[in-house]
Amino acid sequence: MSYLELTDVQKRFGDVAAVADFNLKAERGEFVSFLGPSGCGKTTTLRMIAGFEQPTAGTIVLDGVDITNRPPNRRNVGMVFQSYALFPNMTVADNIGFGLAVRKRPSSEIKTRVGELLELINLPDKGGRYPYQLSGGQQQRIALARALAFEPSVLLLDEPLSALDAKIRVALRLEIRQIQRRLGITTVYVTHDQEEALSLSDRVVVMSEGRMEQVGTPFEIYNFPATPFVASFVGTLNLLPASIVDAGRGELTVAGQPVRVAKRFEGGGGRSVSVALRPEMVSLGNADGMNNVTGKVTDVSFLGSIVRIRVTLAEGAVVSLDEFNEPTLKLPSVDDTITINFPADGPLVIDRAASVESVEALIAEA
Amino acid sequence: MTAGPAIGARAAGAIEGIELAGASVKRRRRGPGGSLAAWIIFIIGAVYFIVPLIGTFFHSIRTRPDPLLAYKQVLADPKFAVGLGYSFAVGVVTIIVSLIIIVPTAYWVRLRLPRLRPVVEFVTLMPFVVPPVVLVFGLIRTYAAKPFVLTATELGSNFLLVAAYVILSFPYMYRAVDTGLAAIDVRTLTEASQSLGAGWGRILWKVIFPNVRTAIVSGAFLTLAIVVGEYTIANFLARTQAFGPYLSQLGQNQPYQPAAVSLISFGLTWLAMGLIAFTGRGARQRVQVAGAR
Numbered sequence A: 001m002s003y004l005e006l007t008d009v010q011k012r013f014g015d016v017a018a019v020a021d022f023n024l025k026a027e028r029g030e031f032v033s034f035l036g037p038s039g040c041g042k043t044t045t046l047r048m049i050a051g052f053e054q055p056t057a058g059t060i061v062l063d064g065v066d067i068t069n070r071p072p073n074r075r076n077v078g079m080v081f082q083s084y085a086l087f088p089n090m091t092v093a094d095n096i097g098f099g100l101a102v103r104k105r106p107s108s109e110i111k112t113r114v115g116e117l118l119e120l121i122n123l124p125d126k127g128g129r130y131p132y133q134l135s136g137g138q139q140q141r142i143a144l145a146r147a148l149a150f151e152p153s154v155l156l157l158d159e160p161l162s163a164l165d166a167k168i169r170v171a172l173r174l175e176i177r178q179i180q181r182r183l184g185i186t187t188v189y190v191t192h193d194q195e196e197a198l199s200l201s202d203r204v205v206v207m208s209e210g211r212m213e214q215v216g217t218p219f220e221i222y223n224f225p226a227t228p229f230v231a232s233f234v235g236t237l238n239l240l241p242a243s244i245v246d247a248g249r250g251e252l253t254v255a256g257q258p259v260r261v262a263k264r265f266e267g268g269g270g271r272s273v274s275v276a277l278r279p280e281m282v283s284l285g286n287a288d289g290m291n292n293v294t295g296k297v298t299d300v301s302f303l304g305s306i307v308r309i310r311v312t313l314a315e316g317a318v319v320s321l322d323e324f325n326e327p328t329l330k331l332p333s334v335d336d337t338i339t340i341n342f343p344a345d346g347p348l349v350i351d352r353a354a355s356v357e358s359v360e361a362l363i364a365e366a
Numbered sequence B: 001m002t003a004g005p006a007i008g009a010r011a012a013g014a015i016e017g018i019e020l021a022g023a024s025v026k027r028r029r030r031g032p033g034g035s036l037a038a039w040i041i042f043i044i045g046a047v048y049f050i051v052p053l054i055g056t057f058f059h060s061i062r063t064r065p066d067p068l069l070a071y072k073q074v075l076a077d078p079k080f081a082v083g084l085g086y087s088f089a090v091g092v093v094t095i096i097v098s099l100i101i102i103v104p105t106a107y108w109v110r111l112r113l114p115r116l117r118p119v120v121e122f123v124t125l126m127p128f129v130v131p132p133v134v135l136v137f138g139l140i141r142t143y144a145a146k147p148f149v150l151t152a153t154e155l156g157s158n159f160l161l162v163a164a165y166v167i168l169s170f171p172y173m174y175r176a177v178d179t180g181l182a183a184i185d186v187r188t189l190t191e192a193s194q195s196l197g198a199g200w201g202r203i204l205w206k207v208i209f210p211n212v213r214t215a216i217v218s219g220a221f222l223t224l225a226i227v228v229g230e231y232t233i234a235n236f237l238a239r240t241q242a243f244g245p246y247l248s249q250l251g252q253n254q255p256y257q258p259a260a261v262s263l264i265s266f267g268l269t270w271l272a273m274g275l276i277a278f279t280g281r282g283a284r285q286r287v288q289v290a291g292a293r
Helices: A042-050 A092-102 A107-120 A136-149 A166-183 A194-200 A218-223 A228-233 A355-365 B003-029 B032-060 B069-076 B078-111 B114-124 B132-143 B154-182 B186-195 B200-211 B213-229 B232-236 B243-253 B257-292
Strands: A004-013 A016-026 A031-035 A057-062 A077-080 A154-158 A186-191 A203-208 A211-216 A238-246 A251-254 A257-260 A272-277 A291-302 A306-314 A317-324 A337-342 A348-350
Touching (some): A042 A154, A077 A136, A136 A154, A194 A218, A203 A218, A203 A228, A291 A317, B078 B114, B078 B154, B078 B200, B078 B213, B078 B257, B114 B154, B132 B232, B200 B213, B213 B257, B243 B257
Parallel strands (some): A031 A203, A077 A154, A154 A186
Antiparallel strands (some): A004 A016, A238 A251, A238 A272, A251 A257, A272 A348, A291 A306, A291 A337, A306 A317
């Protein structure tokens, strides 16, 4: 039996299904992220694990114990909130020691443990401060220490970095992962930021409209998206309308130009499908042994370390590609007609008739 | 080569322009016109409050040959200390009972029953709709007859007096506490406490109460001021030792002493409020600064 198991968990608010048929088995010490746009049900699922929401159906088992109907204060679950939620009337030390004081631990033990945690989060001299005297990043580290102080069975983090600056976000992200690895604590992390989910997690659960779209390692999620939604939500993706020529030989046409795909797909000749292609798979110029297609440059955007070029193959078939920004790079101009290439194992055929429209709708919603 | 300094000069000029624009905004905000209007309003307000006090003070020192005779007589009168002490004690008990009822109610309404807020607000406004004289008659009619004969004993009457004052305090206490709760993230703080293992009692006592301390202090101010000066309910419940009835009785018999008593009680009430404000100050600073972040 897994350490944390959610079985057929559902949550309805009136007629609206916030979470439908959620099934997850997380092992002890695993770092699992729930990734999805606003309103996809990721926070509701986390809140059901914490006990703040009661599932309409299904069970939640933690370390072999069914906690579905337990009140939140009897679940031994540590939680970190987006808004830090530190107690403004208490010092940092009192905040961190709160969970231990609730458990009526002796004050000497609380003091020692608070000291250990302040060391762990690299704020050893801040115990006497009040939350308002600290920066956002420091406050969130205190909140993390508070959630870890009483040695919870599982650590839940609800978009903990969303309120912070970009630089602090990246630094704290690394720190969270290091601490999690060091303590070996089972962690569930909610985010709408794919970079966070991919960089932190052992496994990612991609969610949309209350449903699980895909569960997998960051590598699987990024490279082998199971649904058009995952393909569009995780990473930047080119979605091109295509037509199957011969599925057996991996041949199809994109904007009337022949393309060969190494990954297996099925379907009869003439059938409309979508081809998903990551920008980093595409290069400028003509290359032997590659798929070479021609189009017109419609945009050249300088993004710092990379330059993103948009090439229109035909109406509705636009390919974005990334080139590393090197001083020797010769960039095409808008309206130039150029050839671009990508390997046969680059594209992924998405076997859904109306996939382009549905993905575009999902992208618009996200 | 000449373009560099020219651009630099222009840029410097632009920055100066921005700074000047900022300064002019500041000047406009604190301009002489605005400042004069503020002073006029302040002076009118001050006159409105201070002139009656000055008038009362001059009236209280018209005793001859000793201008402070009224004050000396009042302070020597044991009824004064008894009345003020009694009313302060009733006020403190009223504040405690009111807080025990209002803080958990306002907290629960904000946390779980936000739809009930208009109903609770309406109920707490009832003392403005039902005059004290009607309230006290209702209490006497209900609690002077069996099965609850409370007016027959001292304890029972005191109980009724506190109960009536608690109701009178509702509009002030509820609004003050509710505003305090609005300033903190009640839901997240509650959930944070719950996830750390705290039960409802600890959440209220250790997390909610301390964080709405300033709001509680302002509700307590108003309640104390109302209770110390209240006449109708105390009089009808035969609590003649209370400060309101004592003051009224004094006014019927003495020309200058009521003015002296008014000023002394005014000063003492302000002193009590000042003490409460002083003890609540630390919490207010912490909460407000934390909120600003």
